[in-house]
Amino acid sequence: MSKIIDGKKIAKNIRMELKEEITKLKNEGRAPGLTVVMVGNNPASETYVSMKEKAAEEIGINSKLIKKEESISEEALLKLIDQLNNDNTVDGILVQLPLPDHIDEKKVIESIKADKDVDGFHPINTGRLFSGQEDVLRYEACTPLGIIRLLEREGIEIDGKNATIVGRSNIVGKPIAHLLLERHATVTICHSHTKDLKAEIKRADIVVAAVGRPEMITGDMIQEGAVVIDVGINRVGKKLLGDVEFKTAKKVASKITPVPGGVGPMTIAMLMENTVKARKYHGV
Numbered sequence: 001m002s003k004i005i006d007g008k009k010i011a012k013n014i015r016m017e018l019k020e021e022i023t024k025l026k027n028e029g030r031a032p033g034l035t036v037v038m039v040g041n042n043p044a045s046e047t048y049v050s051m052k053e054k055a056a057e058e059i060g061i062n063s064k065l066i067k068k069e070e071s072i073s074e075e076a077l078l079k080l081i082d083q084l085n086n087d088n089t090v091d092g093i094l095v096q097l098p099l100p101d102h103i104d105e106k107k108v109i110e111s112i113k114a115d116k117d118v119d120g121f122h123p124i125n126t127g128r129l130f131s132g133q134e135d136v137l138r139y140e141a142c143t144p145l146g147i148i149r150l151l152e153r154e155g156i157e158i159d160g161k162n163a164t165i166v167g168r169s170n171i172v173g174k175p176i177a178h179l180l181l182e183r184h185a186t187v188t189i190c191h192s193h194t195k196d197l198k199a200e201i202k203r204a205d206i207v208v209a210a211v212g213r214p215e216m217i218t219g220d221m222i223q224e225g226a227v228v229i230d231v232g233i234n235r236v237g238k239k240l241l242g243d244v245e246f247k248t249a250k251k252v253a254s255k256i257t258p259v260p261g262g263v264g265p266m267t268i269a270m271l272m273e274n275t276v277k278a279r280k281y282h283g284v
């Protein structure tokens with residue numbers, strides 16, 4: 001097995017598996033429906049949203065993109081979400097983040113019906129993750145879920161391992177901590193106030209880097225044989241850099257994800273997975 005974890009290939013395999021499942025769902029009477037809402041024209045969001053649309057179309061998800069002007073009012077956006085909440089052909093609703101400053105992101109996320117929240121950002125879904133409710137409908141955030149799938153498909157054991165997460169965001173750091181904890185890892189979350197970052201990373205069997213600072217984690221900070229998952233996507237000039245210095249980290253890691261082609265494609269595949277899950281929950 002190669003040292004570099006090919007997220008692009010794993011994501012493709014997952015999408016192909018989902019495609020077969022979707023064919024069955026269509027034969028039962030209805031394809032899964034996904035609506036992506038994008039506000040304004042942030043270039044990175046444009047890229048991600050179009051990749052989501054393309055992935056959905058390729059595997060037979062009935063996807064719709066709703067683009068709104070940067071100037072849309074919070075009230076109008078909430079009204080749109082309410083319409084989508086009540087539309088039976090829409091299984092999943094995703095509002096691409098970030099939103100403009102005049103719109104309260106938390107309020108928008110909370111307005112999405114929890115059973116259509118394929119992003120897994122709604123407090124009902126994060127709450128069910130936090131409290132370990134596995135027997136109810138629960139969507140998990142796409143990037144953290146994508147990391148778990150990568151580890152599973154690479155046959156990397158989580159149980160009993162030391163996992164150090166760098167970054168405590170609601171979108172990655174906090175949810176991946178819970179997903180790893182649920183799988184019996186010993187989890188450490190580091191952030192800007194952490195006293196000795198190097199020491200925390202050094203004892204990790206699994207390192208998850210999600211801070212958004214280009215190449216801040218270098219090979220000398222990593223334990224020999226550790227698995228390194230790089231969530232960072234930093235645009236530096238024309239280059240796309242991770243939070244990990246790939247060249248030096250690759251020398252010590254047993255396995256490592258590249259940027260691009262690591263976690264990013266998995267995020268999109270997991271959105272597809274969550275949309276299929278939503279369609280199954282909602283029925284025909």
Ligand code: L34
Nearest residue numbers: 047048095096097098119142260261262263264265267
């Ligand atoms: N609501 N907002 C909502 N849900 C999300 O899950 C996201 N995110 C993040 C930004 N805002 C969101 C994404 O989709 C980041 N993100 C995302 C998705 C996919 C990729 C990166 C970020 C991705 O596929 N990246 C490619 C490189 C693409 C490029 O050239 O820029 C990669 O191979 O890593």
